[in-house]
Amino acid sequence: MGKFAAIRFAQLAVLAGLGLCSLPGWAAAQTVSEADLRLVPTSEQEIKLSFAPIVKDVAPAVVNVYASRKVVQQRRVSPFFDDPFFRRFFGEPGPGLSRPQQRVQSSLGSGVIISEDGIVITNHHVIKDADEVRVALNDRREYDAKIVLKDERTDLAVLQIQDEGPFDKVTFADSDSLEVGDIVLAIGNPFGVGQTVTQGIVSALARTQVGVTDYQFFIQTDAAINPGNSGGALVDMTGKLVGINTAIFSRSGGSNGIGFAIPAHMARFVASAAGQGEKVQRPWLGATVQLVGAEIAEALALDRPRGVIVTNVFEGSPAEDAGLRVSDLVVAVDGKEVLDPDSFGYRFATRPVGEVARFTVLRSGEQKQIDVVLEPAPETVPRDTRELTEYSPFEGATVMNLSPAVADELRLDDEFEGVVISEIQAGSTAQRVGLRPGDIVRAINDQEIESARMLEVITKTPPRVWRLDIERNGQINRIVLRS
Incomplete structure (x- = not known):
């Protein structure tokens, strides 16, 4: 059922093509007017085209996340004890006059179930410093949840629902296959009003000037995202998870049609680390890179600014062992184009430790392939905290x-x-x-x-x-x- 809407849109496109081809005087080079593209639905099926089948598949796997923490504050019963004259006659307040007061701070967000045994992925900022976490399904069932992993650098966290299940889950999509203009749905709990679905398109890819996480590489969408949507699902027309809704660009606090989601590729990387029962372990390159601007691109005889240029290689690092050199221009990692240091960092950091990443490098006008072994950063001296x-x-x-x-x-x-x-x-x-x-x-x-x-x-x-x-x-x- 998840592919129903996509199939029907394809059928409409075919019908539109047939209609245009049957116009009198049609020629391959002829310009098509707006009026020619307007088609009235001709069947009951076309009138009933809807995203409902996708939502029915995905909604049970999107949860509300309630996080709370207890804050203890000292509360003085009477302000008179701040007066030195009063204390002179009555002494310091007794134990019962200055006592701790407990207050509960709470936050609200969304999450996505990614396995039948109740693994949930959400945003780190939703559950940051929480003492207690509960999740609520769209059928109003509620469960306690345990925090399995928190990773502030990616603004992602992994929870475990404290129940046997099985639970409905969402399948990861290949977020690298997304294109600008693809239709997407955002599902979450904005403003705490209850589960809500909004629709839009992918407005841009690889957005890097968002300032939310260390790895600036976001999917931008115009699907309405508001406070409370954080940690919710961004899904494609097959009902697969392409991103975790994370941030909005807004001066008022409401949706202005610019929302950002962490790509599913990054979410899967963090979830995999949680499944192995460890903190997120990232590969270390042991080299620094910088942006290739217009001037550098011209000096290197590039057709356009692209890639990152290596500015330093550290002794004994994986970069040195692989043969990477200062002034090398890295234009791709594992066949994926690199445009700037942020996209390079994303491509490299989401590769698992223990594997090999293949860099496409331009050196002295020649293209080379360099294999870098993915190793964690070493602790060369004891940290002695x-x-x-x-x-x-x-x-x-x-x-x-x-x-x-x-x-x-x-x-x-x-x-x-x-x-x-x-x-x-x-x-x-x-x-x-x-x-x-x-x-x-x-x-x-x-x-x-x-x-x-x-x-x-x-x-x-x-x-x-x-x-x-x-x-x-x-x-x-x-x-x-x-x-």
Whole structure:
């Protein structure tokens, strides 16, 4: 039944072609007017063309996701205890006068069942920091759900419904086969009003300036997507999943006809990692690339700007082992065209570790095929995570030794040595000083910081003046503070 609408549209196209061919004076080179293309339905079947068969197939596998978390806040019974004069006569408030108050924060989104045993894929931002997650099917049955995997970098998460099932599921489509103009349906729970279906077309592919995830490669659609649709299904005319609805472009908070979905290829990659019971493990190239603009394309005698140019290859990396060189132009990965660094990152990062990716490279005007073994980023030195508690500019910061693995986790492109700040507590001295996660501590009072242990020792014997050399976004910033 899922292919019914597509078949009927094809039949209409054939009828339209026959009608045009039967027009008097028809010639192959003749221009067709708008009036010639308007056809009145001629049968009951044509009048009843509908997306309903697709929706009936898919809707049972699209769920509402309810996430909640408990937040504890201190609540003082009387504001008089803020007054020093009042406290002078009545003393400090007793245990019963200042007590914690528990508040529940909740969020609402959508999800898609992708297996009969109740595996659900949704957006990370829907269930972020949730203590409890429940899913509701379109027939109003509700179940508790367990968070199996969260991946902030792709804004995807995997849940497991806590029931035996079996459940209706959606099948993944090949999102790479989508074309601009294809008809798609978006199914979700906008504004919490209940399951809703909207229809549109694929407006664009490989959108990279969205700013939602680390891997900027989105399907753009004009199917109405609103708050609450996040994590819902974007399906094609065969009823297969082509994307996970994720974001909208809107100044008002409502749909303006520009919505974005994470391609099914990425969703399947994350779901596969969850099925293996591990975090998402991405391949590491060990090289940096940059966009090929018009000037570079002209210098390389390209017919148009395309591909990415290799700017650095790290020693001992998979890129070096494969024979990739600085100035190589990568134009495709596994036969899929690469247009910019974002599309390159998407093509490379969605390949499973342990396999081989084939790069199509232009070098000195010649096209070459280079096979890169897909390996995870190595932890070349132990990370030695340390939380700094001594009173110093670093109080409240968590630091660790840098390595390719740590750099990959913290989204640092090409920094593999030194000591990096991985986390900072709210309200801590480190936060007040202006330090941030991802900052690299290069030196203190002109002494190079070589390890997390060395930094911890220095904080226990503070100098009179702190002169900090902090690297951020490739720039060294010097901070001078009194002890």
